Amino acid sequence: MSRYSNFFGDYHPVVVFIYYMSIFVLLITITHPAFLLVSLFVLLLYSLLLDGIKSLLKSLVYMIPMVLFIAVINPFFNHYGETPLFYMNNRPVTLEALLFGVFTGVLIIGLIFLFKSFSRCIDSHRFIYLFGKILPTISLMITMVMRFMPYLKRKLSAISQTQATLGVSVNEGRIKKRLQSGANILSILISVSLEGTIDTADSMKARGYQLKGKTHYNTFVYTSRDFVLLVSTVILDIFFAIVVIRGSYAFEFYPRLTEVSFNSITILILVVNCLFMGLPIIVNIVEEVRWKLSRRKI
Amino acid sequence: MEVIKTKNLTFQYRNNPKSILNDISLDIYEGDFILLCGPSGCGKTTLLKHLKHLIAPVGDLSGDIFFNGVNIKEVPERSLVSEIGFVFQNPENQIVCDKPFEEMAFGLENLGLPSNEIRRRVAEMASFFGIEKYFEKDIHTLSGGQKQLLNLASIMVMQPSVLLLDEPTSMLDPVATGEFFSILNKINKELGLTVIICEHQLEAIYPIVDKVCYMENGRVAAFDNPNNVAKKIIVSGSNMTYALPTPTRIFTELTRDYIAEMDPMSIPLNVRDGRICLKYYVEKNEIGPERLVKPGADLESLKRKDEDTALKAEGIYFRYKKASPDILKNISFRTYRSEIFSILGGNGVGKTTLLSILSGINKPYRGKVKSLMTDSRKKIAYLPQNPEIMFVKDSIREDLEFLAETNDLPVSIIEETVNKYDFFANVPEFFDSNPLDLSGGEKQKMAFLKLMLLDPEIILLDEPTKGLDAFSKKNLADILNTLTGKGISVVMVTHDLEFAARHSDRCALMFNGEIVSVDIPERFFSNNHFYTTATSKVTKRILENTITVDDVRELMYI
Amino acid sequence: MSNYILITALIALAICAVFLFAFERKRPSARDILPIVIMCVIASVGRVIFSFLPGIQPVTAIVIIMGVCYGPQTGFVTGALCALISNVFIGHGPWTPWQMLAWGLIGIIGAGIAHFRWGRKTYVLAAYGVLAGFLYSMIMDIWTVSTLASGLTLPIVLSVYGAGLLYNIGHAIGNAVFIVLLYKPLSKKLLRLRSKYGILEKEIK
């Protein structure tokens, strides 16, 4: 699969949003280690397909210390559980608490990757489409911040290059002078961009940004495939709702770990779980294959 | 009925003791095509912004503005947005989106048009302005002129009934400028749009407007048809004379002694009428053929010696990203001491990029730039296309003093330099202002002053005349000539053909990242068809070798 | 059990939403929001650049200055947006709403202090910066404690605080330093902009 094509993001933003919200709620409500591990695996796989192994490893390296931190710290504060590993200050450090710590850490990693894949599907345009009605100003501001970041970076390099020709440079002179030059360059950057935004603001106002009843150049057409995705999401949601309500898949850490058994029902749940989390991957593979086939026909 | 009517409009900025607009009363009728002109800092931008009430500057305002008979304060926002289009002076800052197509759709989206209507209008306007080529590019990679065109297109697409334009062509190349004005003319004549346009470069716009509003010091000095205003300006002998279109100025030269008695309507404004007048003059005064040809320059005497080389570019190749196409291809040329070298060319051909390489800001991936000045200290001064980023401090005075300090110069040099040149005559007035409060032309002046303080040996100027009124341009040229007299080498990029023709020693034409020809102005401009000066158009096949008004004067008054 | 994460995050989010909706209700003009946007960009980039130093980043200082110069609402929105945006690069998670809330409140309190004449002095604000560092960690630790999920007992809370002490001290000192460096020049620019262009005219007299 090519690294930058993400067909799942082409679905209707509302449907994609509902899908991600469902996954988010599921991850947080179903506290079953097997469920979490499978979910994490699928999320990592998706991230691998989208961004490649390098980027995946890089973010993992960043996250593992955090998991370890939470895993280690939890049992020291949390003395529930029946299986003491050792005692500290006459208080037990329990296996259950340790595992719960690990569980929480892994959950957080899963959530981070979920946000990542969410942001790969919802670009600024879709973001405004989704939230523009409820929070028009805030969502506009968010997209503007994202836009201004590279803009300010370019402006900064233009300023420092131009200033260097006027004798203000961070690469020359004594350390004090360099620091002063740096401060001056930063000061120009802020002045010029603050001042420049007034023109931008006026240009927005002059073109009616505050009027009610906005429309969109790119409307997102709701098609049958969006319907299919929506219906699948809803059905799977119902499935998991039943699972949660019936309690057949509950897992408790305290006082003692619930025993994990694998029977036909739990296997079914795991398979459905895989499917649900993996929908973006499945969509991407199907579309890729379809594209390849269409090329062959030509 | 008047579309826009202002009544005794007076305005003052809060942080500026000067009153910027004084008692302005104008009646603008539907379908009027009005040119707003006047020296830099006379309040054009300020007035124009008041007419689009939504973006009126903050300050003390008295007087009233009426839009279609209704006080503009009571006009609903929606109709102000859709009815009055405004194009800002600075093309960079008014862009809101990332991609040209988003930018063009922005206003229409806000107005709530159905999406297929938006698409249709955007498509139409994009092809009209030739924007398809970069329709989905990132906006920040566009050249200054391309951005300006995009701004126009994103306003036009909203189909306003009044169009306010603040120096919309300051960065367009002459061909695009001509095209743009003919589009404006067409919009005005065929669709009946009311157009008010601010300009310093009057050559192309003056003949096609219905009325000219000439401002001075925040007052309307004249508001009449172009011929009457032209006569008034000529008779008053004000500095504005330099701004009038070339045919008019040639005519003035020819009829100097009795122009005061002439019927204003007989003053030619466009090339065609200018030619007729010139022909008539030549025939009536029975000017002999020997006086119709300006002797060609002595090429031998213009030859420069190698040791006079100031900058030498050898086979320069440049691209912005590894994977993107070459912006500069195999560029080689030299500039010499005591020379003004002008680089001309269309929008986006790579002129700014070339200057950034000459100044050392960007590095070519192949080829070399050598600076062959005797003084080993690198003394190249560079005026960027956007001069705002040259100011460091919160007031001009502090800024200039800081510059002197960082470069170990005595503070007295500021006063010396300011007093030495006419160009900086009104500069002390601004010493206590914030650089960012200045008008476009004033910023340009201040930025140039900073360069002068550095006492450079090579000066690189990116569109130095942009935003300057005609008189300041003349003073700028005087400075440049003084500098070259001292052995300094000037390289400038400009769209101002008249300026280049008049003041440069050699001109180069860039096309598609290459320098396709280098020649002395006389031959450069008489060989070109479009890239040529108005004088050359007026005098073609009547006089020979004349490319500036001065040339004509010399020939006719021996 | 790990529902705590969800519940606490939702509470924080709800509180933020109240403030954000109040901001929306004002229908701020483009001139009012763009300075916030620029300052958010600068603060967020600063946070990313300084992320290798524990706790030290310019966000808190900038949020305080925005609150001082442009009032409580701008202060809150700057803080909330900075958290939301910079976490795109540093890592989003269930803690994001808490960070939004913490920084937002710091901005509001900054605006409150600036209400008094003495509150606009650099050293007062620097002192507030130190306090704000600890206030921030206090709010964030509610989140940390909620992940541990065994109820709020004093020793737990204290040890959580102890664990973050280095980070918090870095944060507090960083705030003071950034305020001393930035307050004068930045507030000068912001106030100039406000009077020149009439930003937030209606609210601040």
Ligand SMILES: Nc1ncnc2c1ncn2[C@@H]1O[C@H](COP(=O)(O)OP(=O)(O)OP(=O)(O)O)[C@@H](O)[C@H]1O
């Ligand atoms: N925000 C401001 N605060 C204070 N003074 C200002 C402000 N904006 C402009 N001025 C001053 O008002 C005068 C008129 O400015 P304006 O921009 O209207 O000039 P202009 O005629 O458009 O000039 P140019 O042709 O150079 O663009 C100038 O002297 C300028 O210094």
Ligand SMILES: Nc1ncnc2c1ncn2[C@@H]1O[C@H](COP(=O)(O)OP(=O)(O)OP(=O)(O)O)[C@@H](O)[C@H]1O
């Ligand atoms: N930072 C950049 N990154 C990528 N491409 C760029 C960048 N800056 C300019 N370009 C491209 O390089 C080409 C030359 O740009 P340049 O600004 O040098 O043109 P120019 O000749 O100065 O035009 P103008 O007369 O309109 O100012 C343009 O096609 C532009 O799209």
Ligand SMILES: [Mg+2]
């Ligand atoms: Mg102007």
Ligand SMILES: [Mg+2]
């Ligand atoms: Mg250019």
